[in-house]
Amino acid sequence: MLHLLNYIGGQLVAPHAGRYLDNPEPATGQVFSRIPDSDAHDVQQAVAAAEAALPAWRLLPAEERGRLLVRISELIERDLERLAQAESQDNGKPVSLARAVDIPRAASNFAFFGTAAQHFASETHFQEGVALNYTVRHPLGVVGCISPWNLPLYLFTWKIAPALAAGCCVVAKPSEITPYTAFLLSELCIEAGLPAGVLNIVHGTGPGAGQPIIEHPAIKAISFTGGTKTGEHIARTAAPMFKKLSLELGGKNPNLIFADCDLDEAVRTSLRSSFANQGQICLCGSRILVERSIYEPFKERFLAGVAGLTVGDPQRAESRQGALVSEAHLQKVMSYIELAQQEGGRLLAGGQRVQLEGRCAGGYFLQPTVFEGLAPDCRTNREEIFGPVVTLAPFDTEEEALTWANGTEYGLAATIWTRDLNRAHRVAHALHSGIVWINTWLHRDLRTPFGGMKNSGVGREGGVEALRFFTEPQSITVKL
Numbered sequence: 001m002l003h004l005l006n007y008i009g010g011q012l013v014a015p016h017a018g019r020y021l022d023n024p025e026p027a028t029g030q031v032f033s034r035i036p037d038s039d040a041h042d043v044q045q046a047v048a049a050a051e052a053a054l055p056a057w058r059l060l061p062a063e064e065r066g067r068l069l070v071r072i073s074e075l076i077e078r079d080l081e082r083l084a085q086a087e088s089q090d091n092g093k094p095v096s097l098a099r100a101v102d103i104p105r106a107a108s109n110f111a112f113f114g115t116a117a118q119h120f121a122s123e124t125h126f127q128e129g130v131a132l133n134y135t136v137r138h139p140l141g142v143v144g145c146i147s148p149w150n151l152p153l154y155l156f157t158w159k160i161a162p163a164l165a166a167g168c169c170v171v172a173k174p175s176e177i178t179p180y181t182a183f184l185l186s187e188l189c190i191e192a193g194l195p196a197g198v199l200n201i202v203h204g205t206g207p208g209a210g211q212p213i214i215e216h217p218a219i220k221a222i223s224f225t226g227g228t229k230t231g232e233h234i235a236r237t238a239a240p241m242f243k244k245l246s247l248e249l250g251g252k253n254p255n256l257i258f259a260d261c262d263l264d265e266a267v268r269t270s271l272r273s274s275f276a277n278q279g280q281i282c283l284c285g286s287r288i289l290v291e292r293s294i295y296e297p298f299k300e301r302f303l304a305g306v307a308g309l310t311v312g313d314p315q316r317a318e319s320r321q322g323a324l325v326s327e328a329h330l331q332k333v334m335s336y337i338e339l340a341q342q343e344g345g346r347l348l349a350g351g352q353r354v355q356l357e358g359r360c361a362g363g364y365f366l367q368p369t370v371f372e373g374l375a376p377d378c379r380t381n382r383e384e385i386f387g388p389v390v391t392l393a394p395f396d397t398e399e400e401a402l403t404w405a406n407g408t409e410y411g412l413a414a415t416i417w418t419r420d421l422n423r424a425h426r427v428a429h430a431l432h433s434g435i436v437w438i439n440t441w442l443h444r445d446l447r448t449p450f451g452g453m454k455n456s457g458v459g460r461e462g463g464v465e466a467l468r469f470f471t472e473p474q475s476i477t478v479k480l
């Protein structure tokens with residue numbers, strides 16, 4: 001049995017209380033590793049290590065910090081296959097997805113911010129003959145990074161890399177549901193020569209290890225990705241302590257398909273935006289709104305595509321859908337399938353748990369599921385399901401499509417399919433959504449601001465936004 005360890009002060013260490021949690025493999029339901037069930041004592045040790053490392057790390061030239069981050073990126077690339085296998089085993093996602101998306105992106109996160117640190121500049125405001133005003137951006141200090149289970153290493157590194165690049169020291173907690181690649185990352189950080197205490201990784205549950213991080217007075221900022229309810233709880237705890245907050249939360253994203261779109265491309269990409277990672281990406285388009293004149297042709301092609309999405313062992317190359325992350329999450333998603341039926345939805349595809357044979361007999365598999373006939377304001381169309389479940393609905397006018405699209409408390413991402421660029425821009429501007437993709441989905445340029453409006457979050461990640469988040473601006477004025 002694999003025993004994971006915390007990474008504190010540059011060492012791999014057991015939790016001080018000696019307690020561990022079982023970690024099952026979603027594809028089999030069998031426990032394959034045990035992870036530290038850390039508590040406030042472990043977090044205190046991690047904070048102390050980060051505080052001790054901070055004076056030297058913040059003064060290290062950006063090129064030196066960047067060099068270390070780029071080295072970590074290279075080690076992730078070197079170990080791509082091992083990390084992809086580990087991510088798939090821990091999360092249930094097809095190993096092909098982890099190999100093509102999760103692990104390359106984790107490497108890019110370190111490479112991007114390793115070099116971005118050297119380009120990060122602050123502003124000067126010059127008043128001719130009067131004054132020179134310049135801004136210094138100081139690293140915030142010790143910061144907390146808390147990440148979810150859906151894109152484990154991808155999102156963990158998306159937070160850690162900019163924090164380190166900005167000169168902060170980090171206490172990070174990956175999801176207790178998918179801790180494996182964060183543990184492997186700690187080994188790579190040691191190999192890369194990251195100074196002790198600069199990054200500390202504490203494993204454990206939200207209440208056990210996360211709560212002491214968000215409550216710790218020495219932690220100056222929290223960067224969090226996860227459920228909206230957890231984000232609300234973190235804000236309630238940390239905001240009165242005047243911590244800076246970056247909250248990347250849930251979504252209920254609309255996918256708007258106009259009659260003049262490239263239908264083949266819209267169908268192909270909508271299959272991905274609906275079901276990639278078993279629909280467990282906050283950016284997935286779970287409400288597909290189709291202009292009435294092409295509703296039936298779209299539906300026919302989309303359902304044909306859904307029928308071809310093989311649910312199977314994540315290790316097999318032909319599996320397009322792996323396992324959901326846990327039995328509890330599978331039950332939650334299935335409760336929404338039941339709800340959709342109670343709300344009058346017509347089941348067009350899926351709806352059933354999948355029972356595989358052999359190695360995966362105990363796994364958490366679900367058919368990709370499609371409903372139609374649900375009102376815009378029903379719970380199925382308003383609440384985040386975070387699984388392979390989408391709804392289809394026709395619309396008649398652009399206004400109606402926008403009313404549907406904007407009619408939830410979320411505002412993370414939206415997709416528009418049309419060949420009319422005037423309409424594309426008009427609709428994009430009218431959407432209450434932090435991210436809008438036109439004729440594409442999940443196209444990511446790491447320089448762009450990333451995050452949501454309304455209950456989808458607070459603040460933006462990515463590029464200079466992230467470097468600004470992890471720094472404190474100081475304005476200095478010199479009289480001329």
Ligand SMILES: NC(=O)C1=CN([C@@H]2O[C@H](COP(=O)(O)OP(=O)(O)OC[C@H]3O[C@@H](n4cnc5c(N)ncnc54)[C@H](O)[C@@H]3O)[C@@H](O)[C@H]2O)C=CC1
Pocket residue numbers: 146147148149150173174175176204205206207209210211214225226227228230231233234248249250251281282329332384385386
């Ligand atoms: N990126 C996203 O949009 C995500 C959304 N979700 C949504 O949230 C729902 C619940 O999923 P969970 O796994 O429970 O997500 P969660 O929001 O509870 O977990 C995310 C992270 O927060 C930590 N956490 C939980 N409670 C905490 C606390 N009191 N203090 C500090 N850290 C804490 C967890 O340990 C984990 O590392 C999902 O069904 C899905 O709808 C879940 C994961 C990612």
Ligand SMILES: O=C(O)/C=C/C=C(\O)C(=O)O
Pocket residue numbers: 148150151155158225226248280281282283444450
């Ligand atoms: O940064 C990205 O490219 C994607 C982020 C996705 C999430 O934050 C999520 O699914 O939670």
